[in-house]
Amino acid sequence: MSPTELSADLVHTIESDRTSLSKDSFKRAFLDNLFYTQGKFLQVATHMDYYLALAYTVRDRLLYRWVSTATAYTDHASRTVSYLSAEFLMGPSLGNNLINLGILEEVRQAIAELGLDLNDLLDQEAEPGLGNGGLGRLAACFIDSLATLELPALGYGIRYEHGIFYQTLRDGWQVENTDNWLRYGNPWEIRRPEWSVEVKLGGYTETYTDAEDRHRVRWVPAKTVVGVPFDSPILGYRVNTANTLRLWSAEATQSFDFEIFNRGDYMGAVNKKVTSENLSKILYPNDETPQGKELRLEQQYFFVACSLQDMFRILQGQGVSIERFHEKFAVQLNDTHPAIGVAELMRILVDDYVLPWNDAWSITTRTFGYTNHTLLPEALERWPLELFRRVLPRHLEIIFEINDRFLHDVRIAFLGDDAKVRALSLIDESGERYVRMAHLASVGSHAINGVATLHSELLKKDVLADFHALWPHKFYSVTNGVTPRRWLALANPRLSELLHDTIGDGWIRDLDRLRELEAYADDPAFGARWREIKRANKVQLAELIAKRTGIEVNPDSLFDVQVKRIHEYKRQHLAVLQVIAMYHRLKSNPSAEILPRTFLFSGKAAPGYFMAKLMIRLITAVGDVINYDPEVRGRLKVVFMPNFSVTTGQRIYPGADLSEQISLAGKEASGTGNMKFAMNGALTIGTMDGANIEICEEVGAENFFTFGMTAEEVDARRRAGYDPRAVVESNPELYAVVELIRNGLFSRGDTELFRPIVDHLLTHDTYMLAADYASYSACQYEVDEAYRDVARWTRMSVLNVARSGRFSSDRSIDEYAGKIWKISPVSVPLL
Structure with missing residues (x-):
């Protein structure tokens, strides 16, 4: 069709259902949005214009379901999950929404008939970097599953103007750049200024007696900011349910001061606007400085305070009494970032609604559930008392009161055990005094859950052992999961097509249906097609690697992949030691039989985390040596892919052969990358840690490469006295590897660069x-042996996919709904 013909079609008046899913209606709506929303005609429109026109066309169809959903929830006065999370790492929305509407291929065809390629338009979407990694991605999977299971829910978080930094490499070092994800706007959100709320910060409190002779406390803030909600519809798969993700943006109560401006202080006239908006400016400011710590605490309180006020607005709008707050809302704390919600709900109930303390506490504890995501003590948030008092003076008073009443019960439960009282206290009294946020969340919630079986057991035995001794009935285990819509149907269209052809498409909604693939695990024809798909995905990934890094890799090599946040406990440096060992073997014996491998690393280090940044530098330095050594060319390649993201993950997981999940046992709470790899047919080499244990149980030990100590063995080894130098010196291969690093082979002779490692x-x-090195090294030989046996590796890959049903986030949410939230589905009829 020519541009002239398209323009004629564009201005033609259409009298049809605006939100029809038919191909012709969709084409007309797309052209309408290009003209009326983007203000462009085809001769001058850019790919970004096309993307935005397509996004608005899809959004129209979401809004129809969104309004229908809100109507149904209001009519039913439905109990609602409020999922509070400082992170929502959603990923691009367009492709996922097309999958959930069930019109991906129809839209692809419609766009092609207009002379456009859908993939080109999908590539235009900026990814909202509103999360650091697993925590935020889990929240995104969960709200997808909540909608798919037709469960009433609201996701609450922060609309960070600049998300997590955009990572580039300079001379092998991580460089953090501003993430301008809102440069072209966000077509999926709607600003709701009519539901804005005010949030107080700082100041002091004062007591007074009210007209009814009641003792009251008034909070007199030092400043007030406005929280403005931005709503995005979250559509379930092939259902009418479209739940809401409500993200809060901070604005000043007065954005411009004319009096100050007229005095000539032009910067001062907008100072309040600048300082207020800092609250939602950036994800996780570096909290190495006092100012950074204060801003981070303010951020956490800001979105929690906004969200709770919003819940009270909904409560009153539906005519539900304050005393039934906990019946209307099940509020889930996604880690400790929103734990201040316990004190904030108490403040609202006691100070604003003048409920008796005991009544307010009963409502609060029946409202909240707390998900713990870490076994690392340093990751359990705590705030210095002075900082907390400066930012939230009234909340500190409330926390003191909660603690006083709680410790009274502890003293009765553990008669004469002062050590237990100190251990359970919400205030850490050792040295500088701190507020322990995990303790506040545990005391203020009716349910505490871990995110994998081992993690939940270690919470009960170690991290929260004293709370488990006091309240064993509060503890649950809900293993994490990931949404198969994004991580298989969208990310791996080739494999999805094979699954459709073989077992139908029911697996997208019921991932346990993948079990039907077991019957094909030894089928030669099926196996051949399986391998063709994996190789095509590897070719696509190799092209991306070349584009991003300039490094050419061989798609026929084993793609050995470790992509996740860079952290010492995740042990990227253990993988690097193994890479160097393989290189050393080849240099020592060029005829050595080593399976050709491409080692792919990706992930971001926290800006203030020196050792993590140094690990990135070591990976790139090892690559600089190995990749350009002619003696090993074609046998080993090392790649660090910058700026790992949801978008990048959607390309990496389908192309991986081997998934590295090598944390020290007892340190990884769950992991979800391990699930995404297995779901896409990669085999796992891993320690018995986090959800690795459950993946191994599901897929079978014979289809999983296990190495290393168990959590119990780690504890025993540490108690017996662990001497790492002795272990290194007793292993000739490991000693040689460490010496190569120490002597500067990977740092151009600089013996100081990697000295800290x-x-x-x-x-x-x-x-x-x-x-764990010797066990890891031996296990890698097992990987080589298995990969050389093509039929065996294919069978293992098929069974990993076939047995991954347990790791759907639909299963996780179903467990939360039944065990913790006590909510039921609500069917949504279209209006």
């Missing part, structure tokens, strides 16, 4: 790399 490995080795 070497010194830590030899003297501290907190995460016990040396102790």
